[in-house]
Amino acid sequence: MTEGAPVTTRGRGARGGRGGPRGPYAKSAERRSAIVEAAFEVFTAHGYQGGSLQRVADVVGMSQTSLLHYFPSKSDLLLEVLRRRDQMSSGEFVRGAGVQLAGDVERQARYNEGVPGLIGLYTVLSGEAVTEGNPGRAYVTERLAVLRRDYAADFRALAEVGRLREGVDPDRAAAGLVGLWDGVQLQWLLAPDEVDVPRLLRDYLDLVILPAATGDGAEPAPPSA
Amino acid sequence: MTEGAPVTTRGRGARGGRGGPRGPYAKSAERRSAIVEAAFEVFTAHGYQGGSLQRVADVVGMSQTSLLHYFPSKSDLLLEVLRRRDQMSSGEFVRGAGVQLAGDVERQARYNEGVPGLIGLYTVLSGEAVTEGNPGRAYVTERLAVLRRDYAADFRALAEVGRLREGVDPDRAAAGLVGLWDGVQLQWLLAPDEVDVPRLLRDYLDLVILPAATGDGAEPAPPSA
Numbered sequence: 001m002t003e004g005a006p007v008t009t010r011g012r013g014a015r016g017g018r019g020g021p022r023g024p025y026a027k028s029a030e031r032r033s034a035i036v037e038a039a040f041e042v043f044t045a046h047g048y049q050g051g052s053l054q055r056v057a058d059v060v061g062m063s064q065t066s067l068l069h070y071f072p073s074k075s076d077l078l079l080e081v082l083r084r085r086d087q088m089s090s091g092e093f094v095r096g097a098g099v100q101l102a103g104d105v106e107r108q109a110r111y112n113e114g115v116p117g118l119i120g121l122y123t124v125l126s127g128e129a130v131t132e133g134n135p136g137r138a139y140v141t142e143r144l145a146v147l148r149r150d151y152a153a154d155f156r157a158l159a160e161v162g163r164l165r166e167g168v169d170p171d172r173a174a175a176g177l178v179g180l181w182d183g184v185q186l187q188w189l190l191a192p193d194e195v196d197v198p199r200l201l202r203d204y205l206d207l208v209i210l211p212a213a214t215g216d217g218a219e220p221a222p223p224s225a
Numbered sequence: 226m227t228e229g230a231p232v233t234t235r236g237r238g239a240r241g242g243r244g245g246p247r248g249p250y251a252k253s254a255e256r257r258s259a260i261v262e263a264a265f266e267v268f269t270a271h272g273y274q275g276g277s278l279q280r281v282a283d284v285v286g287m288s289q290t291s292l293l294h295y296f297p298s299k300s301d302l303l304l305e306v307l308r309r310r311d312q313m314s315s316g317e318f319v320r321g322a323g324v325q326l327a328g329d330v331e332r333q334a335r336y337n338e339g340v341p342g343l344i345g346l347y348t349v350l351s352g353e354a355v356t357e358g359n360p361g362r363a364y365v366t367e368r369l370a371v372l373r374r375d376y377a378a379d380f381r382a383l384a385e386v387g388r389l390r391e392g393v394d395p396d397r398a399a400a401g402l403v404g405l406w407d408g409v410q411l412q413w414l415l416a417p418d419e420v421d422v423p424r425l426l427r428d429y430l431d432l433v434i435l436p437a438a439t440g441d442g443a444e445p446a447p448p449s450a
Contacts, residue, residue, distance in 0.1 A: 047274045049276075050353075124352045127411070128272050130415060132270050141416060145416065179406075179410075182408035182411060187404055194373075195400055204429075207393075
């Protein structure tokens, strides 16, 4: 639901971790996890369209035939990589009520600076998603729609407490926030010293959100500005 | 320099058109142009990393060996496609003085709605550019830097006539405008009925640019709002 905020290292799998199943199933889950991990690396470096199953198989040290036993097609593997990305992105940050939007966004954006590989992967895959027949298309389309809907709800909550600037439309402001985030992340990946993503998002939110009345505690200052 | 505003049809080549050279060179230029045209189509459909030289050769009806006579490598071809895109994007719109920024942006954005293929191509290629060693990386990095610089100059011009909202930084507003444009175009390509790019850009510019004093003519209303 967020733009990305991985919890720990990329080594932690969706299945087969501590507390998971034991025995043959655990072993199989471990392999599955290793394949997704390898695919994550390959797609990050080459994109989905440029990354081959053979390369993924090479990274994980198995034959392509064995790999296809776990994931019948490349697009199955892509969708698992995207789900993994979502798992990594959730959990670290608890979204507050809608009125805490600016602080939530800035914290997530600062965190994202530490995981350029993950942001890069998402940037490549979401760009590729606009091509005809791309298997990630439905996923990315849905994800962007969910983000728009959630941020629109946040802006509406702000409007209810009188903190949305007059004339700002919550739905369009939400699409704008999502688009700004994606677009400036692209610039940051290519010119990290010139583009400060959290600051640019804060600039935008400062334009559309009015300051909280002093002392109401609805919008605490971010930990580091 | 703009986000895209092709002049005419995609059939018009960089070389070999009317008024160009005659004889063997013209013939060669025609083939070159046909190859770039085919590459444009293939990269639009499959991305650069997913589109193969063989597929380009198939579209243009020549062997891959013959194609390599014109373009020694796939990355040479990519750069020619990107230059072609810039040619298509220039000429239609004459940029006004910096203070006409909002009108210029909105006109370009409305024009772009008619050429989703071109916008899609740019979206895919700019996403792929963040991958290691991508041959389009330098091009996209430079293009984004030039856009930031040009729009920053526009915002500074607006500041000079007292039309930039207080507290808005021209450089960051420029990065924000470029990012917003790229990001909302991605959303529009995937959900054209839900996302209105020109309107979202106008919303943003309405937040950072103050209205012109009535009658000074600096910022005429856009042709269609």
